[in-house]
Amino acid sequence: MSVDSRWSLQLRRLFARKVVVLAACMLALIVLVAAVWPAVSGADPNAIAVSERLRAPSAVHWAGTDELGRDVLLRIVHGARYSLLIGCVTAAGAVLLGTLMGILAGFFTRLDAPLMRLVDAMMSFPDILLGIALVSILGVSLWNVMLALVVVYTPRVARVVRAATLVLRELLFVDAARALGVRTHRILWAHVLPNLMSPVLVQLTFIFAYAILAEAGLSFLGVGVPPEIPTWGTMIAGSLEYSDRAIWTVLFPGLAIVLTAVSLQMLGDGVRDMLDPKLKKAV
């Protein structure tokens, strides 16, 4: 029994389900292609070739071309970089901020009401509406979209973490730590936080998926990423009016969104099941 036996055991349980393996492979493939392909091919995703506009998928253009003759597949691969970046940054930012808020609200009774009313206020707006409002105020740019999405998803994490902290706070090992003379900040860091890992990990994967969808939505509505950056959302938004003649211009970016989001959701489900002790037997 080594120190890492717990994690290797957990991972083995996680990948015991075929659908989780499939999702993980899918994500690995997406990340690999997004990382390697643009560097290898060196082609410009924004290169315009008007003579080649709205070509159907062929041996040259596997996913066809859009209204400006740009290669759809090349733009999807480049878009994956931005979508994954947005997903990563948003999920990490929302989880960090949300965990901080949630743990403070859950552990310190005095902070509970002010922090949670703030969270309530933010959650009372529909996600996409709050995103639109924030990007409108901040201005359209890649970083502002990520900032807006962090603001949108932080309250979700804060809620979940607060609920978990409320339970943990009352457990005897917290009292036992205090009985050993451990300081409050150390109790939060060393005793409460590690126990929050499972709900936080689950939130991380789900927010990753939500953020990719939300970025596509915002870009589609014109308040997301600037159109010169090829994200999946801007691709669909730009080509929508040609979709009756050239369905591939929206179909393939849409498929990329669905595939990534579904894979992430599957992985999130798998992580949740792995970390839920009540489901241990069933897995």
Added chain:
Amino acid sequence: MSAIKATSRLEVRGLSTSFATDAGRIQSVADVSFSIAPGQTVALVGESGSGKSVTSLSLMGLHARTSQAQMQGEAWFVRRDGTRVNLLALREDRLRALRGNEMAMIFQEPMTSLNPVRTIGAQIAESVRLHRKLDRAAANAHALRMLELVEIPAAAQRVHQYPHQLSGGMRQRVMIALAMACDPTLLIADEPTTALDVTIQAQILALMGRLQKETGMSVLFITHNLGVVAQYADAVAVMYAGRIVESAPVHALFADPQHPYTRGLLECLPGVARRQGHSLAQQAGFQLFSGPATPRRTRLLAIAGQVCSPLSPPPGCAFAPRCPKREGVCDCAMPALQSTAPDRQVRCTVLARQPIANHHDPVTA
């Protein structure tokens, strides 16, 4: 008495603790006094809600802030360097420096008092790193030594394990190792064996006894199990409804219980009931549990009635509504704790008015 006071490691005087509830302040512990000499074990005995645990948490300063606990009285603790500090008046940071270092606590539930996501070695090491300022390697080595001290087999492997990989008895050993890590002079054990099965209970008690002998620490042992008390404690304080009703050396208490509540408690022990055929209970005037009693099988006694609610305590003695020896005077005022022998005290008005020699012979009384 004064000699004992001068040498006692912990001396509690008039400890009272009250909490804020929706129905107003309730007095959980009132006027509790006892002292523990170095190397001695004092048992606090009583049923659930009698204030045993509140007493221990008051001493450790571990009440939740939301409960708005108010404490009165004094608790003088002699530190390793010989200075005396009042635990109830100590600043939080000074008290924290004592906790886990000079005074430690073992909790009832070994299942939940260990952090499930940290190795037991890390949890033991945390305490010594905190109080002894050891570096990581030295702290880990100390953790290993502590696990060996509490007789955990294959300690070198166990030190890297998580609580869920250990059985209940093992976890309680780890809790003891945690509490003992900084070599405390006072150990508060809050029902340390209640959640364990009987054979493990005996092992844990033997272990605690051995460690106590080796280190000379004082133990405040909180329990509702009189069998454990008889085996382990030097002196006993029986609590009822937040007050000490009788305190005595352990042999004296079991040989000659004076307070009606103590007698009732002892009669609840199956062994006592069988051996004595309820003589004590009948003398004390308790109603035996109804039902056909065959000569070979005696029925266990149950003290009639319920513990009084702390929200509406009876006007006089808290035990009066359930007491078989109740008299009119019992409802007038809370009786004071009175000495019946140099080292014995009883809180009973009726008893105090009778000659001590006759009190267990109610026929003549």
